[in-house]
Amino acid sequence: MLATLKKHIETNLPFLLNKKLLLATSGGLDSMVMAHLFKNLQFDIAIAHCNFQLRGVDSFKDQKFVQDFAEENEIPVNITQFDTQAFAADYKLSTQVAARDLRYNWFYELLEEEGYDYVLTAHHADDNLETFLINLSRGTGLEGLTGIPEENGSIVRPLLHFTRAEILEYAKENNITWREDASNASDKYLRNKIRHHVVPLLQEINPNFMEAFQKTQSYLQESAALVEDASIMVYQQVAKQEEDSITFDLNQLKKLPNYNAYLYQWLSEFGFTAWNDVYDLVDAVSGKQIFASNFRLLKNRDSLILSKILVEDEVGTYFIDKEQQEISIPIKITFKSVANPAFESNKIIFVDGDKLQYPLELKRWQKGDNFQPFGMGGKSKKLSKFFKDEKLSLLEKEQCWLLWSANTLVWITGLRQDERFKITENTTNILKIELE
Structure with missing residues (x-):
């Protein structure tokens, strides 16, 4: 031995x-x-x-x-x-x-x-x-x-x-x-x-049962390796991995024979056990979700989105004083006075700094919230309707932070500015706010 x-x-x-x-x-x-x-x-x-x-x-x-x-x-x-x-x-x-x-x-x-x-x-x-x-x-x-x-x-x-x-x-x-x-x-x-x-x-x-078992298990291990290789190849075609989530394209998934086996292979490590519920989610209505201990699987139109279950922020609301030029919690935002605006992306807005009332507040959205979308001439719109029009998933809505000034929405961060704080020809204090 x-x-x-x-x-x-x-x-x-x-x-x-x-x-x-x-x-x-x-x-x-x-x-x-x-x-x-x-x-x-x-x-x-x-x-x-x-x-x-x-x-x-x-x-x-x-x-x-x-x-x-x-x-x-x-x-x-x-x-x-x-x-x-x-x-x-x-x-x-x-x-x-x-x-x-x-x-x-x-x-x-x-x-x-x-x-x-x-x-x-x-x-x-x-x-x-x-x-x-x-x-x-x-x-x-x-x-x-x-x-x-x-x-x-x-x-x-x-x-x-x-x-x-x-x-x-x-x-x-x-x-x-x-x-x-x-x-x-x-x-x-x-x-x-x-x-x-x-x-x-x-x-x-069978007196040689142990020998037979070891041989059988060796074959099973080889089969498992083949399954793993196939799973990785198909995953690359069906799944899109992002920083906080994995999105599975259902149109691609449904082209596969026995696609439930792939779902099991991909999701079992995340703690899901109610497999019939997982499989039923493929054809469920948009918005339905199931949960494991630390993860959830969401049906969103033609996709399944896997993400960690968000822990509610103990603070809930984050306050920003006028002197602050940068915050890093819960997201990173910088504030800078500029002479002229240069519109580059949805991650940057320019506002009339004199219209802001401090402290500003950063918090999650709630049902009933509304704003006046930039470029719509002052018409009011509920955030729930805006999110629906933008085709945001439940996960994306939950991850969205809102910047407020005295109970008036300034910015749906990274998505849309409010009309009421836009700069005009009379603006003398232009503030650049950037989401990094």
């Missing part, structure tokens, strides 16, 4: 060579074998152990076992303790999810603070199979069947190609000691039920 792992690293994980590695070590069979292997391969390693305080005195025995091992082998060790149950209760998480979040957050802190390059965990082929079966039992897409990734950023799982049986055999051959977790024998958790009852039955049906 040692020689096989050495060759696997040199061939498939060469980026681990000559790096500082942090080994996640629980004290169980898998992590103790991993520590033994990487020590014998003479890597620059340190150990990280989390005491989740979930098993009473046994949790502290695990901690001491790992600490003693590290000291005996002169390996640097990092140990922390978590009140996992309290954390789970505070954040309304299951104990397993809470432990995972605490563990990985701490690992990332150690990477940054102590200068380690990668965190290694001892997941193996049996873990991969169990994860596959769990996902399959719950219903999943292709990504849920491709298994635990061998590398995910700074997290690397170098034992994924070894089975639990191979790891156990290596431990016995090399007299490696480990701590048994009594909870592994319980069927309380779904993973244990699959490990104790489902996997043995599959191996009874």
